Amino acid sequence: MFLQGFVGQPTNVSMGSGSPFNLRGGQMADLIVSELQGRFYENAYRGNLFSDGVSINALTANTITLVAATTPILGVWNPTTSPVNLAIQQAALTCVANNLTSGAGPGVFVWASSVGNGAISTGKAPFNRKTLANAGSQAKGMSFTALTGLTNNLVIIEEADFPTPSGLIYTTIGSVGLMPAFTAKQDFDGSLIVPPGGILALLNTTSCTTFSVAGRLMWAEVPI
Numbered sequence: 375m376f377l378q379g380f381v382g383q384p385t386n387v388s389m390g391s392g393s394p395f396n397l398r399g400g401q402m403a404d405l406i407v408s409e410l411q412g413r414f415y416e417n418a419y420r421g422n423l424f425s426d427g428v429s430i431n432a433l434t435a436n437t438i439t440l441v442a443a444t445t446p447i448l449g450v451w452n453p454t455t456s457p458v459n460l461a462i463q464q465a466a467l468t469c470v471a472n473n474l475t476s477g478a479g480p481g482v483f484v485w486a487s488s489v490g491n492g493a494i495s496t497g498k499a500p501f502n503r504k505t506l507a508n509a510g511s512q513a514k515g516m517s518f519t520a521l522t523g524l525t526n527n528l529v530i531i532e533e534a535d536f537p538t539p540s541g542l543i544y545t546t547i548g549s550v551g552l553m554p555a556f557t558a559k560q561d562f563d564g565s566l567i568v569p570p571g572g573i574l575a576l577l578n579t580t581s582c583t584t585f586s587v588a589g590r591l592m593w594a595e596v597p598i
Contacts, residue, residue: 413563414463414503417594423463424500426450426515427590432472433480433582440486442524446575447483448591449516450500452568454492456512458595460568465576467536467589468557479539480587481580486528488573493523503592512595513568516575528575535560538578539585564594 398406417423427448436445447467452460469480497514501507521528537556568574576591 414592417463418503421502421504421510422595423503423592424511424513424595425503425590425592426498426500426513426517428517428588430470430472430586430588431518432586433578433584435581435583436520437518437578438481438581439577440528440530442521444521444524444528444575444577445518446486446516446521446577447518447587448576448589449519449521449574450568450591450593451491451494451497451514451516451521451573452512452570453494453514454490454571456570458512458597459570460513460572460574460593461564461596462562462566462568462574462591462593463564464559464561464592465534465589466557466559467534467576467587468555469536469538469585469587470555471539472584472586478580478582478584480578480582480585481538482578483534483536483538484530484577484579485532485534486530486575486577487568488524488526488528488575489569490571491523491525491573492571493525494521494573495523496520513593515591516573517589517591521573521575524573528573528577530577534576568593570598 400406436443437447496519497516499508500511500515502510536558
């Protein structure tokens with residue numbers, strides 16, 4: 375049995391709610407769809423879309439570690455008792471120099487993870503992107519929050535798609551010199567899942583206190 379579609383403009387382009395419609399195809403047997411709302415609207419409207427993030431925070435020695443004292447730049451923990459997967463949708467980061475003197479850059483930004491964690495005692499309520507309230511999530515936001523009670527150390531899994539100042543020592547910047555902010559967005563679109571017991575954390579790789587960051591991590595909570 376085959377489903378058949380219609381190539382070209384449908385005859386009835388204005389249909390009421392509950393009306394049947396023909397699937398629309400292209401000349402290469404490709405399915406043509408239109409987007410009524412933005413790609414995140416459905417999850418947001420259903421109350422399943424959450425974020426955790428930070429305003430301006432200075433990097434520290436603990437934003438590069440992999441242990442319980444780690445304070446992820448951006449992070450989320452899905453408790454072992456959670457009935458949902460966290461489907462990561464998007465992350466964004468801005469990195470800016472906060473001290474126009476000599477110092478170390480933050481190095482490369484990386485994503486790290488850990489599984490089997492059921493005893494984290496820290497974390498905060500994520501932001502619901504429908505209700506605008508910090509409530510309703512199964513997860514805990516861990517951005518710039520120590521992973522107290524971590525069962526298994528973090529492991530770096532891949533680089534992050536964020537530009538970075540050099541990891542080398544830079545010399546004193548003159549009073550009229552400016553170092554531009556570095557900002558970028560990484561789209562996951564559900565291609566990375568944090569299961570119950572899992573932690574996802576964004577880290578830098580060079581110990582640094584002379585740069586500050588702001589950013590967000592956004593995910594959809596999908597019943598298992």
